[in-house]
Amino acid sequence: MIYYHHDPLDGKALSAELIDSLKSEIEALKPKLVVIQVGDNPASASYVRNKQVACERAGVNFVKIHLNDSTTQNELLAQVEQLNQDDSVTGFIVQLPLPSHIEVPLIIRAIDPKKDVDGFHAYNLGKMFLSPDFEDLPPATPLGIVKLLDHYDIQIQGREVVVVGHSNHVGKPISTMLLNRNATVTTCHIYTSDLASHTRRADILIVAVGKPNLITADMVKDGVVVVDVGINRREDGSLCGDVDFENVSKKASYISPVPGGVGPMTVAALMVNTVHAAKRMRQNS
Numbered sequence: 001m002i003y004y005h006h007d008p009l010d011g012k013a014l015s016a017e018l019i020d021s022l023k024s025e026i027e028a029l030k031p032k033l034v035v036i037q038v039g040d041n042p043a044s045a046s047y048v049r050n051k052q053v054a055c056e057r058a059g060v061n062f063v064k065i066h067l068n069d070s071t072t073q074n075e076l077l078a079q080v081e082q083l084n085q086d087d088s089v090t091g092f093i094v095q096l097p098l099p100s101h102i103e104v105p106l107i108i109r110a111i112d113p114k115k116d117v118d119g120f121h122a123y124n125l126g127k128m129f130l131s132p133d134f135e136d137l138p139p140a141t142p143l144g145i146v147k148l149l150d151h152y153d154i155q156i157q158g159r160e161v162v163v164v165g166h167s168n169h170v171g172k173p174i175s176t177m178l179l180n181r182n183a184t185v186t187t188c189h190i191y192t193s194d195l196a197s198h199t200r201r202a203d204i205l206i207v208a209v210g211k212p213n214l215i216t217a218d219m220v221k222d223g224v225v226v227v228d229v230g231i232n233r234r235e236d237g238s239l240c241g242d243v244d245f246e247n248v249s250k251k252a253s254y255i256s257p258v259p260g261g262v263g264p265m266t267v268a269a270l271m272v273n274t275v276h277a278a279k280r281m282r283q284n285s
């Protein structure tokens with residue numbers, strides 16, 4: 001086996017760089033980002049905190065609306081509608097996961113696509129589907145991954161890309177965005193038989209599942225580029241991704257760590273979308 005000297009895909013450093021590069025535009029546009037958090041799910045709370053920190057660094061006016069766990073679907077819809085109408089708000093997100101009595105698709109559908117800085121609304125997903133030229137507010141995690149690959153000059157066109165995970169927010173959109181950049185894309189999921197036969201072909205392997213050590217060293221080829229999207233909490237409280245980092249990194253040419261890889265890039269991409277939404281709103285007012 002060839003032991004590769006792998007390079008980390010340093011999302012933490014790139015995220016800080018990207019956010020700093022937006023500061024002058026932010027100063028001029030004065031975007032206001034509102035985050036609605038429903039209940040006290042610890043994962044939601046930590047995502048919201050990360051976004052707040054990024055906004056403070058970038059100079060974005062950040063407002064958190066914290067609703068309690070028993071908020072009804074109609075009350076949340078009314079809150080969304082109020083933010084749609086409020087001209088001072090240039091973008092907002094409803095932080096997922098939501099309590100189980102709330103239907104997520106119904107809430108996302110109610111968000112004004114122009115203010116949908118998470119890029120989850122069908123209108124924005126549809127534009128993303130067409131081609132990179134039509135991407136307007138693409139979903140933040142896939143946008144962050146594309147920016148990470150681009151920053152490290154990782155060629156996408158003509159490469160074999162394997163995406164593991166087919167969620168609406170990560171797996172499907174990153175598959176589409178890389179297909180639109182002329183990669184040959186295979187999307188795997190829980191019903192894929194013989195996952196390893198696919199992952200072993202990958203030049204670029206993107207894993208978004210939520211299962212520690214799902215991808216082991218015998219499942220990848222030498223020189224693979226690995227993007228680990230998964231966020232899992234170990235029993236000792238520390239975080240890890242879906243990839244056996246210690247062993248896979250010995251075969252990888254590039255690999256993103258968890259934490260410090262895709263997570264910070266998602267937040268940076270949210271800032272990119274926040275600036276974009278504000279710019280368009282200011283231009284049209």
Ligand code: NAD
Nearest residue numbers: 141165166167170189190208209210229230231262263266
């Ligand atoms: P999800 O639960 O909506 O989807 C999980 C996907 O994994 C599904 O497509 C499912 O079919 C697939 N899957 C499950 N078990 C599998 C198996 N054994 N083999 C192959 N595929 C399997 O998850 P999601 O929202 O896409 O998130 C995935 C992971 O990424 C989670 O750990 C989540 O916390 C993390 N995440 C991280 C960021 C970030 O910014 N870093 C953003 C979003 C999600």
